[in-house]
Amino acid sequence: MNAVKTKKIKTIKIDVDKCNGCRACEVICSAMHAEPRYSSNNPARSRVRVIRDPLADIYIPVYAGEYTAAECTGRDRYVIDGKVYDECAFCRASCPSRGFFKEPDSGLPLKCDMCESDPTLKEPMCVQWCLTDALTYEEREEPVDDAIEPEDVDVGLEALANKYGWQQVVDSMSRLAKKD
Amino acid sequence: MRYAETGFNLEVDLTKGNIERVATDPRLTALHLGGLGTNARLFWDRVPPEVEPFSPDNLLVFGAGLLAGTPAPGSNRTIVSSISPQTRLFAYSMMGGFWGPELKYAGYDKVVVRGRSPKLVYLWIHDDQVEIRDAEHYRGLGTLETAELIRQELGDRHVQVASIGLAGESRVFFASIEQGKSSASRQGMGAVMGSKNLKAIAVRGSKDINIAKPTEYIELCNQALAYIKARDGHPIPGVMPILAGLGSPQEMKVHDEKWHTENFVWGNARTRRKGFWTDEVHKEWTNTLETMRTRLLSCHNCPMKCGASIAVDTRICSYMMKCFSKLTYTMGAMSNLDFGLRIAQKATEHGLDAFSAPQTMAFAIELYEAKILTDEDMPDFPATGDERFYYLLDKIVHREGIGDILADGTYWAGQRIGKGAEAYAHNCIKKHEQLPLKLGMLNPIYFLMYSTGEKINITQIEGNFPQEPFATREEREAFVADWPHIPDERFKQWYVEWEQRGEHSIPNYPPVDATCEIVHWQEKMHYVDDCTGICAGLGSFPLKPPFHMHNLPRLISAGAGLDLDEAGLDQITKRNRTLVRALNNRLGLRRKDDKPPEDHWRKRFPELEKKLLDGYYKFKGWNEDGVPTAETLRELGLGFVAEEFAARGILTADGSPSAKEAAIEGAAQ
Numbered sequence: 034m035n036a037v038k039t040k041k042i043k044t045i046k047i048d049v050d051k052c053n054g055c056r057a058c059e060v061i062c063s064a065m066h067a068e069p070r071y072s073s074n075n076p077a078r079s080r081v082r083v084i085r086d087p088l089a090d091i092y093i094p095v096y097a098g099e100y101t102a103a104e105c106t107g108r109d110r111y112v113i114d115g116k117v118y119d120e121c122a123f124c125r126a127s128c129p130s131r132g133f134f135k136e137p138d139s140g141l142p143l144k145c146d147m148c149e150s151d152p153t154l155k156e157p158m159c160v161q162w163c164l165t166d167a168l169t170y171e172e173r174e175e176p177v178d179d180a181i182e183p184e185d186v187d188v189g190l191e192a193l194a195n196k197y198g199w200q201q202v203v204d205s206m207s208r209l210a211k212k213d
Numbered sequence: 214m215r216y217a218e219t220g221f222n223l224e225v226d227l228t229k230g231n232i233e234r235v236a237t238d239p240r241l242t243a244l245h246l247g248g249l250g251t252n253a254r255l256f257w258d259r260v261p262p263e264v265e266p267f268s269p270d271n272l273l274v275f276g277a278g279l280l281a282g283t284p285a286p287g288s289n290r291t292i293v294s295s296i297s298p299q300t301r302l303f304a305y306s307m308m309g310g311f312w313g314p315e316l317k318y319a320g321y322d323k324v325v326v327r328g329r330s331p332k333l334v335y336l337w338i339h340d341d342q343v344e345i346r347d348a349e350h351y352r353g354l355g356t357l358e359t360a361e362l363i364r365q366e367l368g369d370r371h372v373q374v375a376s377i378g379l380a381g382e383s384r385v386f387f388a389s390i391e392q393g394k395s396s397a398s399r400q401g402m403g404a405v406m407g408s409k410n411l412k413a414i415a416v417r418g419s420k421d422i423n424i425a426k427p428t429e430y431i432e433l434c435n436q437a438l439a440y441i442k443a444r445d446g447h448p449i450p451g452v453m454p455i456l457a458g459l460g461s462p463q464e465m466k467v468h469d470e471k472w473h474t475e476n477f478v479w480g481n482a483r484t485r486r487k488g489f490w491t492d493e494v495h496k497e498w499t500n501t502l503e504t505m506r507t508r509l510l511s512c513h514n515c516p517m518k519c520g521a522s523i524a525v526d527t528r529i530c531s532y533m534m535k536c537f538s539k540l541t542y543t544m545g546a547m548s549n550l551d552f553g554l555r556i557a558q559k560a561t562e563h564g565l566d567a568f569s570a571p572q573t574m575a576f577a578i579e580l581y582e583a584k585i586l587t588d589e590d591m592p593d594f595p596a597t598g599d600e601r602f603y604y605l606l607d608k609i610v611h612r613e614g615i616g617d618i619l620a621d622g623t624y625w626a627g628q629r630i631g632k633g634a635e636a637y638a639h640n641c642i643k644k645h646e647q648l649p650l651k652l653g654m655l656n657p658i659y660f661l662m663y664s665t666g667e668k669i670n671i672t673q674i675e676g677n678f679p680q681e682p683f684a685t686r687e688e689r690e691a692f693v694a695d696w697p698h699i700p701d702e703r704f705k706q707w708y709v710e711w712e713q714r715g716e717h718s719i720p721n722y723p724p725v726d727a728t729c730e731i732v733h734w735q736e737k738m739h740y741v742d743d744c745t746g747i748c749a750g751l752g753s754f755p756l757k758p759p760f761h762m763h764n765l766p767r768l769i770s771a772g773a774g775l776d777l778d779e780a781g782l783d784q785i786t787k788r789n790r791t792l793v794r795a796l797n798n799r800l801g802l803r804r805k806d807d808k809p810p811e812d813h814w815r816k817r818f819p820e821l822e823k824k825l826l827d828g829y830y831k832f833k834g835w836n837e838d839g840v841p842t843a844e845t846l847r848e849l850g851l852g853f854v855a856e857e858f859a860a861r862g863i864l865t866a867d868g869s870p871s872a873k874e875a876a877i878e879g880a881a882q
Contacts, residue, residue: 053518055511056311057286064284064424064431071427074284075318077419086370087393088361090507090522090530115528137419164442164516 039174043147045096045160052092052167056083058159065148065158077137080145081159084122091116094159094168097134098125100142105130215239216425217280217773218247223321223343225336227409228269228328232343237322243775244850246744247279247322249305250789252294253796255325256303257854262799266298266401267384267408269329275316275375275414276323278746280772282314282422282513284434286441286759287748289314289513291375296800297400299386299569299622300643300669303796306402307673308375309512309748310395315373318418330410333382335363338416348412353379355562356391357532363415376413377403378564379610384408385620387569387646391561394510394520394533398566399670400645425774433768437759441516441751449692449756451683459758460517460750464539465509468499473537479544481575482640482649498550505554517750525558532558537648537672538567544649545571546598556602563610568670569622569646574605576623576637577615585632590615622646640810643802645669647810655720655814656681657728660822661829662735663809665839667793676735676753677761678704682711682718698761700734707731720816725824729832734762740786741765788849791833791841795854798863804830804839840864 059076066080067073076082080097108130111118127134127142134143148157155161156170163169193202224233237251245251252274264270273295280288291313297304316324319338326336335348351359360374373392380388381403388403389396397403424430441459448457453472455462471490478485507530509518522530534557542560543553560570578601580586581594588594591614595601608616618626623638623646640647642663648671658678659671666674677698683689686709693705707727712718723731738753738761745765752760760768766777777785794802807826830837834845843855843864858864 053509053511053516055513055515057514057516060284060514064427067421067427069427071284071424071431073421073423074282075419075421077318078421087510087522087533088357088530090524092508162438164438164445165511165518 038177038179040177042173042175044171044173045147045157046169046171047094048167048169049093050167051165052083052094053165054083054085054087054092055165056085057162058094058168059083061158061162075137077132078143080134080143082133089116091118091122093118093122095123096125096145097127097143099127099144101126101128104128214423215774216423217283218242218322219317219320219420219422221321222323222325223338225324225326225343225345226328227326227330227334227345227411230330230345232345234321234341234343242279242773244785245789245792246741246769246773246785248276248281248290248292248746249294249740249743249793250785251323251744252276252292252305253303253789253792255323256294256296256796257792257799260296262801264296266296266301266405269327269409271296271327271405271408273326273402273405273409273411274323275313275326277313277316277321278742279744280769281746282317283424283772284431284514285745285747285768285772286434286437287512287515287517287751288746289515290742290746290748291316291397292743292746293390293397293402295402295405297386297402297645298384298404299401299625300645302643302669302800302802303667303793304400304402305668305743305793306390306397306399307743308390308392308395308397309515310373310392311513312373312375312392312395312414312416313746314513315416315418317422318420319416320418320420324414326406326409326411329408333410333412335376335413335415336411337363337367338414338418340418340420351412352382355379356389356564357393357562359413360391360393360415363413367415367417369417372415372417374413374415376564377406377411378562380404380563380565380620381407382412383610383612383620385565385609385612386622386625387566387573387620389564389566391564394535395512396561396564399568399668401566403564424772426771430768430771433764433771436764437751438516440759444757444759451688452679452756456680456756459755461519461536461748461754463519464536465506465519465521465534468495468502470498470540471495473540474544476650477540477544478649478651479547481545481579481637482572482647482651483579484547485651494549501550501554505551512748515748515751517748519750523554523558525555532561534561541567541649542571542602545575546602548599548602552599552602556599556606559603560606563606565606565610568648570606570609571602572640572646572649573609573619573623573626574602576626577605577619579637580630580634583633583637585630585634585637586615639812642808642810643669643806647671647813651812651815653815655816655818655821657720657723657725657821657825658731660720660809660814661728661732661825663813664807664826665732665829666736667790667797668739672754673749674736674739676738676749677756677758678731678735679708679756682708682713684713696757697763698757700730700762703727704731704734720818720821725828726832728825729829732829733832736790737783737786738762740790741782744785744789745769784849788851791845791849792851792854794833794835794839795841795846795851795858798840799857799861802839804837807839836864 058081059079062079064071064074084093109120160168160170276292333348337344356376356378359376375392384404386401389398506521508522510520520535525531624644627635627638662674689709742752766782770777846855
């Protein structure tokens with residue numbers, strides 16, 4: 034009863050100090066997601082992009098995350114160990130402020146899926162192709178808080194009642210309860 | 214659909230400002246693959262030998278390799294071709310980096326530049342949109358500086374830029390084309406670019422590169438990666454560290470430079486410094502590299518880390534470097550590593566070849582010390598080697614005073630200066646400066662490669678066969694035990710029986726016929742790489758590489774949709790090698806030009822050397838003057854070359870040197 038529920042978090046650990054800027058991750062990612070698989074490659078379709086600025090010695094592989102319709106109101110800069118990074122260098126969003134993470138033909142957003150496929154790969158392809166170990170893969174368990182907050186149910190029922198009236202909600206609930 | 218290649222070239226006429234996207238003939242891919250092969254064919258068809266290097270009619274071709282930009286590890290090379298101002302021969306200088314794959318992603322295999330722009334311009338290629346843009350505001354700026362400003366101007370951080378610096382604009386005969394961490398350095402391609410008033414080509418692409426047989430192709434790529442990984446943990450025993458692993462020599466990684474500093478020669482390729490590498494020097498140079506090198510770098514889609522970011526007076530990065538350019542300025546100026554890395558930053562911005570430039574400067578210093586050049590030629594010439602190099606660098610890139618003469622390289626400068634200066638240009642092959650290396654006993658394999666290599670650069674001809682025999686037969690047997698790369702079993706025997714001393718040692722071993730086959734094999738591997746765009750560092754250069762003649766036909770076939778077996782690939786490389794030779798024959802190259810620097814070996818053997826050249830020409834199907842015979846040409850599908858040779862009197866109908874040729878030869882003697 035007391036066992037903590039957990040979920041598996043797939044993690045690609047990115048060691049930017051080890052990145053040699055080769056973009057093999059972009060090549061293999063776009064090939065892996067081509068249809069049929071590996072039939073073409075095109076870094077513009079990749080779900081991982083290396084933010085590269087050689088003369089600033091900046092090499093950051095960053096993965097495609099959620100789509101966002103609007104760019105940030107402000108964009109900050111971080112100075113880390115003497116190097117200046119644009120905030121976007123660490124951001125996963127497929128966003129209007131940059132060309133990354135959008136299908137070049139349709140403009141539809143792209144998102145990293147950790148190379149989920151059948152049969153399952155031992156590691157995402159970008160990790161397999163990164164021989165310098167800038168990208169490594171690990172799975173970790175994270176506790177899940179699955180206790181149901183009574184307030185959450187209340188909010189839902191109240192919304193239904195506001196729309197249909199309490200009588201209707203109660204009738205429906207008793208009818209549905211009988212089915213179980 | 215075209216596979217691996219895009220099937221389109223970009224034809225740019227800078228005189229008219231005209232740009233065309235031209236579909237290429239897939240039959241040419243089947244005949245020549247791509248890269249060097251199809252570049253050579255373009256030159257044969259379109260650049261007759263009367264065209265001067267700086268004429269608007271000369272072409273400057275940037276040809277991405279057939280497999281460049283595909284998932285094959287290390288497939289990223291661009292072969293830059295033109296008629297060289299220095300050798301006046303067909304040149305193919307190559308660069309790795311990111312530019313070639315980006316060009317393919319933009320939808321083109323080659324950029325073919327002709328004409329001359331009335332003002333300084335750059336080319337901006339963004340998928341289907343291609344523009345010639347003003348570059349007058351970049352005049353005189355450095356290569357990296359220009360690339361950075363172009364990125365700002367275009368508002369895109371990820372544009373790949375190949376550019377020239379002041380040296381290219383001044384048409385210095387050894388000006389390079391720089392591309393961030395890579396460059397096409399040899400034979401003055403930057404000078405030709407400057408003569409066309411083309412400052413840079415900026416590229417950005419977002420198109421697909423298709424693969425004919427995806428599953429098979431990726432399987433072969435995965436095998437190569439697994440091999441590279443395994444090989445990383447198993448360097449070849451008994452070989453110096455920079456040659457024990459894969460990639461180009463790992464100069465950015467290693468600190469121990471005893472071998473280079475004590476075996477290669479300093480100054481104007483003269484002075485051997487035995488005992489130079491003391492603990493003190495080791496400590497000082499290690500500290501220099503550890504302080505200035507900020508990151509090891511790779512080219513596009515390659516796990517090897519042959520390059521590095523170098524920081525001069527900053528903690529971040531000033532420029533990028535690779536391979537032996539680490540030491541060329543240091544050794545030319547008889548200085549230290551700190552100086553070498555500092556001046557290389559300026560030279561890279563100016564866009565200079567790191568082989569020819571330091572040697573030309575050391576040549577000038579020698580002439581000054583021999584009083585052939587005087588204070589009148591070199592006013593205010595400083596007293597120390599370091600300052601002299603900075604002085605000469607500045608004069609050369611501006612073509613100012615003596616710099617205008619030195620900018621033509623040691624051979625032409627020697628001719629122009631006269632007064633015995635010619636003899637000081639002692640380290641050239643075909644008028645082009647070579648590695649500073651002087652040895653004792655003639656090595657027959659290297660004799661042939663130095664003499665006949667059309668790239669005129671030993672490090673890009675030598676490769677898969679060990680440079681010398683291990684001391685014991687046991688070691689040699691252990692080496693050949695696991696050697697599937699060789700064409701056939703005879704190569705194992707030749708190597709096992711090769712001794713450091715005695716009857717089976719250089720110069721008389723390997724025997725002439727074996728030497729021809731060993732040279733042929735190494736050369737063949739380079740011709741494959743130069744067509745596919747796979748880096749020599751994973752193919753033709755190191756011992757026991759991941760790519761070799763037994764797996765490359767499958768890789769090329771699966772990638773490009775060709776139907777190649779080993780015999781087929783062999784035939785294509787022969788065709789390309791012969792075509793490159795024929796191009797140079799048409800430009801005047803003959804047997805008399807096929808020779809190493811006079812003093813490369815102390816001990817020379819004229820009779821043996823004659824046998825070697827005779828044997829090699831015969832093996833290749835060339836006549837005794839080093840011209841492919843009509844029969845050889847027809848066999849390789851190069852009948853059109855034979856016809857032109859006959860029309861120009863280069864060959865008679867029976868393939869022997871023509872009467873006209875013999876007369877010219879007679880007159881010369």
